[in-house]
Amino acid sequence: SMNMLHCGRHWLDISFPRVMGVLNVTPDSFSDGGRHIAVDDALRHAERMLAEGAAIIDVGGESTRPGASPVSPQQELDRVAPVIEGLVRELDALVSVDTSAPEVMKEVTALGAGMLNDVRALRREGALQAAARSGLPVCVMHMIGEPGDMQDAPHYDQEIESAVEQFLADRIGACEAAGLHRERLILDPGFGFGKTVEHNLRLLNRMDTLKRFELPILAGMSRKSMIGKVLERPVEERLSGGLALATLAVERGARLLRVHDVGPTVDAANMTWAVLQEGLEP
Ligand SMILES: Nc1nc2[nH]c(SCCc3ccc(S(N)(=O)=O)cc3)nc2c(=O)[nH]1
Numbered sequence: 001s002m003n004m005l006h007c008g009r010h011w012l013d014i015s016f017p018r019v020m021g022v023l024n025v026t027p028d029s030f031s032d033g034g035r036h037i038a039v040d041d042a043l044r045h046a047e048r049m050l051a052e053g054a055a056i057i058d059v060g061g062e063s064t065r066p067g068a069s070p071v072s073p074q075q076e077l078d079r080v081a082p083v084i085e086g087l088v089r090e091l092d093a094l095v096s097v098d099t100s101a102p103e104v105m106k107e108v109t110a111l112g113a114g115m116l117n118d119v120r121a122l123r124r125e126g127a128l129q130a131a132a133r134s135g136l137p138v139c140v141m142h143m144i145g146e147p148g149d150m151q152d153a154p155h156y157d158q159e160i161e162s163a164v165e166q167f168l169a170d171r172i173g174a175c176e177a178a179g180l181h182r183e184r185l186i187l188d189p190g191f192g193f194g195k196t197v198e199h200n201l202r203l204l205n206r207m208d209t210l211k212r213f214e215l216p217i218l219a220g221m222s223r224k225s226m227i228g229k230v231l232e233r234p235v236e237e238r239l240s241g242g243l244a245l246a247t248l249a250v251e252r253g254a255r256l257l258r259v260h261d262v263g264p265t266v267d268a269a270n271m272t273w274a275v276l277q278e279g280l281e282p
Pocket residue numbers: 064065066098117118119139141188190191192193218219220221223224225226258
């Protein structure tokens with residue numbers, strides 16, 4: 001139904017805004033010697049985010065920040081598999097996996113992942129089929145180009161919100177044609193993926209147009225350059241800006257917020273929700 005997402009062995013109530021905590025499993029922390037320490041560190045970080053109110057932990061084996069270089073599915077799996085196993089077995093966490101690779105989707109589903117998060121919106125060969133077979137909810141996100149070139153003078157022949165809306169409508173159609181029911185989809189405008197700062201600001205301001213799809217919306221703006229460029233703050237000083245964006249995203253209809261600073265964002269989202277609901281729902 002609209003308000004509950006079936007995420008493998010978890011049911012996620014999205015009748016109110018939920019926070020997704022970002023867990024970095026960067027390659028350098030997984031050099032052979034450091035693997036176990038790095039996995040333990042990751043699990044402790046996840047435990048803290050869960051204690052701060054994260055409903056989901058988001059793990060990715062491929063960096064998709066601007067300029068990042070591609071990784072093989074095996075490299076992705078080597079990075080995320082040990083962490084997913086720990087998250088599932090030790091913390092019983094609802095785990096979202098950032099991947100575009102069908103092989104990774106299949107393997108992480110077997111490991112107990114609860115959600116797939118594909119910044120390429122299942123456009124890779126075999127991804128639609130793998131996502132459909134997983135039975136999991138899938139976040140499909142708008143991105144133009146690849147991380148290596150997406151920020152090279154991003155340009156659109158139409159308004160950004162129309163381009164994003166058209167792209168997501170097309171992906172919803174492709175998913176349904178592949179037997180992936182639209183109720184399993186989460187939509188994401190993809191802040192920072194092939195967009196200028198002005199594109200990102202306009203996109204957030206007009207994000208309520210995505211409500212027409214009647215599907216949950218995910219927004220990921222935490223510590224991104226749209227904050228840095230407006231406030232002229234380095235990445236470690238972008239929390240206040242990020243909370244302003246999270247508040248606006250909830251007001252514009254987002255139900256999932258992908259962030260690094262879980263506790264503060266949970267409070268900002270809950271405060272915003274209380275105003276929108278004009279009270280503390282039973
Ligand atoms: N669904 C979903 N998944 C995501 N995974 C990531 S990783 C962030 C990569 C990045 C870093 C920094 C900039 S920038 N140049 O704007 O600061 C852009 C992209 N993000 C998202 C997001 O939003 N949604």
